[in-house]
Amino acid sequence: MEAFDESRILNDLKQATRKRSAFERLVKHFSEPLYWQIRKMVLSHDDANDVLQNAFIKIWTNIDQFRGDSKLSTWMYRIAINETYTFLNKERARNQASFTDLEDRMVLSLQSDPYFSGDETELKLQKAILSLPDKQRLVFTMKYYEDMKYEDMSEILGTSVGALKASYFHAVRKVEAYMTMEESF
Amino acid sequence: MHAQKTNDMNNHKFKLNETGNRSVFSLPDNYFEQLQSDLGARIDQDKPVQLRKPQRFSLRPLLYMAAMFVFLLFSIHFILQRTTEDNTASTLTENKSTTPMTAEDYLIQSIGTYTISEYYIDPELFE
Numbered sequence: 001m002e003a004f005d006e007s008r009i010l011n012d013l014k015q016a017t018r019k020r021s022a023f024e025r026l027v028k029h030f031s032e033p034l035y036w037q038i039r040k041m042v043l044s045h046d047d048a049n050d051v052l053q054n055a056f057i058k059i060w061t062n063i064d065q066f067r068g069d070s071k072l073s074t075w076m077y078r079i080a081i082n083e084t085y086t087f088l089n090k091e092r093a094r095n096q097a098s099f100t101d102l103e104d105r106m107v108l109s110l111q112s113d114p115y116f117s118g119d120e121t122e123l124k125l126q127k128a129i130l131s132l133p134d135k136q137r138l139v140f141t142m143k144y145y146e147d148m149k150y151e152d153m154s155e156i157l158g159t160s161v162g163a164l165k166a167s168y169f170h171a172v173r174k175v176e177a178y179m180t181m182e183e184s185f
Numbered sequence: 186m187h188a189q190k191t192n193d194m195n196n197h198k199f200k201l202n203e204t205g206n207r208s209v210f211s212l213p214d215n216y217f218e219q220l221q222s223d224l225g226a227r228i229d230q231d232k233p234v235q236l237r238k239p240q241r242f243s244l245r246p247l248l249y250m251a252a253m254f255v256f257l258l259f260s261i262h263f264i265l266q267r268t269t270e271d272n273t274a275s276t277l278t279e280n281k282s283t284t285p286m287t288a289e290d291y292l293i294q295s296i297g298t299y300t301i302s303e304y305y306i307d308p309e310l311f312e
Binding site (some may be wrong): 004020023024028031032035036038039040043045049052053056057060082115116117118121122126145172175177178179182 | 198
């Protein structure tokens with residue numbers, strides 16, 4: 001497998017004749033980590049696919065404006081996260097007329113999702129994670145599922161390492177309290 | 186009873202690090218290969234088409250110039266027409282002033298409107 005060389009890819013992306021193949025290499029390298037990050041936030045595979053495709057199209061359209069102030073991966077993560085927030089906000093706006101919350105609907109659709117293999121406890125855990133505010137949920141999923149370094153998270157989210165650690169600590173406490181409460185009934 | 190339940194809750198505290206973070210999510214086979222081709226198709230579809238510049242845009246300055254030319258022609262025509270009319274009027278006035286004065290004209294001019302009004306106001310005139 002060809003090693004990923006960010007500076008070479010960036011150089012190729014600036015040349016019209018090599019742009020397309022460089023982008024394909026970029027998609028090949030980043031599609032999996034970006035997919036899982038989005039999927040843990042939107043839960044459904046179909047929604048994750050839509051958000052990921054939109055994020056990659058944005059990356060393709062705006063790659064000429066990437067000035068190299070940050071790492072390419074950081075920039076791509078930011079775009080993917082923005083697309084995820086946009087999706088969640090749109091869904092919330094669409095769901096306003098409904099009596100059920102978006103989070104409840106997401107858990108309900110997870111029960112019938114062929115690409116979810118969790119048991120009752122896993123379903124409750126997803127419910128507990130969904131009870132967190134969006135930013136805290138993002139921090140939680142990045143650390144708990146992807147085991148991302150706080151330094152990398154700090155670059156992507158523009159938040160200090162200390163604040164991220166505190167946010168994750170509180171998120172764990174909240175999720176555990178929710179699960180303890182659920183299991184006691 | 187309630188105290189016992191609270192005690193049980195404290196004894197069975199849920200711990201995230203004991204559950205493990207196994208992935209319960211899966212995805213369709215060959216999803217990432219399919220993603221590559223789907224993205225390729227979307228990029229080809231979204232490619233901006235170079236539109237040819239319509240002809241009327243290049244004709245527009247000429248149209249403006251023609252409109253201005255017509256406006257100028259009308260303006261010049263109007264000004265010339267007015268100048269000719271003024272000349273005719275002044276010529277006529279000059280001609281009138283050169284006509285010799287008659288005896289009636291002289292009398293009217295010398296009497297004046299004040300003198301005429303005095304005839305009406307002075308009652309002795311009617312006696």
